[in-house]
Amino acid sequence: METVRVALEARSYPVHIGAGAIDTEAFYRPHLRAGRVAVVTNPVVAPLYLERVKAALARAGAAPAIEILVEDGEQAKNWTALERVFDGLLAARMGRDGILVALGGGVVGDLAGFAAAVYQRGIPFIQVPTTLLAQVDSSVGGKTAVNHARGKNMIGAFHQPAAVIADVGTLATLPERELRAGIAEVIKHGFALDAALVAWLEENMARLLARDAAALVHVVRRSCELKAQVVAADEREAGTRTLLNFGHTFGHAIEAGAGYGVWLHGEAVAAGMVMAAELSAQAGLLPAADTERLRRLLRQAGLPVAGPALAPERYLDLMAGDKKAAGGRARYIVLREIGRAALRDDLDERWVRAAIAASVDGTSAAAVQ
Template identity: 55%
Template sequence: MSRYTLEVDLGDRSYPIHIGAGLLGQAELFLPHVAGMVVMICTNTTVGPLYAAQLKGSLIQAGAKVVHTVILPDGEEFKDWPTLQLVFDALLQHHCDRKTVLVALGGGVIGDMGGFAASAFMRGIPFIQVPTTLLSQVDSSVGGKTGINHPLGKNMIGAFYQPQMVVTDISTLNTLPDRELSCGLAEIIKHGAIADSAYLDMVEANMPSLLNRDPGLLAQVVKRSCEIKADVVSKDEREGGIRAILNFGHTFGHAIEAGMGYGQWYHGEAVGCGMVIAADLCRRMGRLTAAESARLTKVVIDARLPALPPRMGVDRFMELMAHDKKADSGSIKYVLLNGLGGASTSPADDTLVRQTLQELGAGD
């Protein structure tokens, strides 16, 4: 299978993304970043038993002085301050310093929490992303967003902090549960919808093979999604402009996650449903045709993702979206499509939003 290396162009903070099979066992990838260093692997109770030993072996082979491991509980519901403190506890107990390298081994929760811990410990230590879920490989491991959740909103506490590199081992997807695989497909669909209609066509046509975990195809979509995200991030690292389009489906999705309780709906499931809601809103606003909205909905369903929102109540949706990071002085900014393959941020009439939510079944 092919191996790819991409670059996230951020000047003196640029870094590579390595994509391929069996990369956890390739010590040479880690050598420039860990030789002679103390390393802390941050992982969870699911991924740690599967891959931590192999990663530790590669880090030692690459010349790491010593490798410690901190294992966190698994789940979005643990993406919080008390769990984050466990990482700081481990770093302090092992007398780690500013040269210690933190390696985040896991999905998006571990990547976000490990990155945030690295950004804050001694005001910043180097870290490496080793994403093991499809969602983290195509999205959350790239771009430097780190953070934890708050009961009133997802990812409300965090920092922009870029890794030294991203090592994406496609082989780790062999142990990924089907539900998590579908969650990754949500972000892949999103990238096509906002930036590349031909990519969306390819994903739509090959959905059965993606669901069957064709390794070559998975490597291709991870590469293309990372290219799209890296291009956007290089133009707007801190989401002052174009980077906001990467949040298509997320305003509605984050409201679902917070309203239902973190962990009840997986992030990718909420984003998939959020894209369906946003597409219907775009149709009402004349930004998508009925056929385009229906097509995007079908792609989401084909990826085995939920298309109908939970019955949280329209008022509750609106309240939670007002807390979203993309809200501006209390006004909700939505990411809306300009046809399939293009997107921009825009306000939307509350009446249309409420009508969309109600008619899709979100009302009490």
């Protein structure tokens, strides 16, 4: 087992990484409280891992857990699911001295984390991510949210978990498509922050796709280390943490434009990163060869390198409501080089249009896919 620490003073917490982590009662025990434990999960994950988590909680000394199931999928990250969690907690008379366990992927983690953030004005929660995307990205850093009809993650809170328990063994049951979507976020960490990680991925993509345990531990640990550094420096995304959103402004537009749930988040981020890299090239910041290197790595991972064929105007419209817009000026995260992202609010909108046009299905660059 490896442990990465997220240093946030009173809100610091460990990220435990390794095969069998979810069975390790010592990872749960320090966080149990006077009140009850509720496990929030979905009907796909529950039959696979719920009993094991409950058994570990029991060995840690917890009373029998409250079980709350929510629907699977991004479209379920909404008010209705949130109400179901609250109903379950209130029906079981969970008090402010209880704790939530989020068992599942990014949707369960975001939803249960937000429920924990606002239930009786906030109770602690433990992230037990069972997808690669959640293990390398969404379970760490305290971003929680639900979607709104007008935009993704529009309603949420910064609420750090008490611990993250990332068991790479649970990735054995992950559908191939979701594995690849998770790899997109690892590629993002590399391109935005760490050129060495990019080089490692170029060498080891086959091992990763074969779910080699050591390779999975490597990318989870390295991703969590990078994310922990950024989050420790800027918990509430007032500055450098924004760089972790590389590819996300375009990616959110893809997800919304295609309709939530059609593209997986990681797939949208993959194509979104290509757009952001093209924009960097348009702005004269990044050599075309580096954009090509991104496309090549995404293809190695079986990820899309182009967005749906919508008009650039439609993309711009979808992005206008994005959180990255500040004071009316559109802000974009670009690359100065591989491993060095930067935030810019002075880019010519024509470059943005050109970057989109160069990265949607049907364009020559995309057609190579």
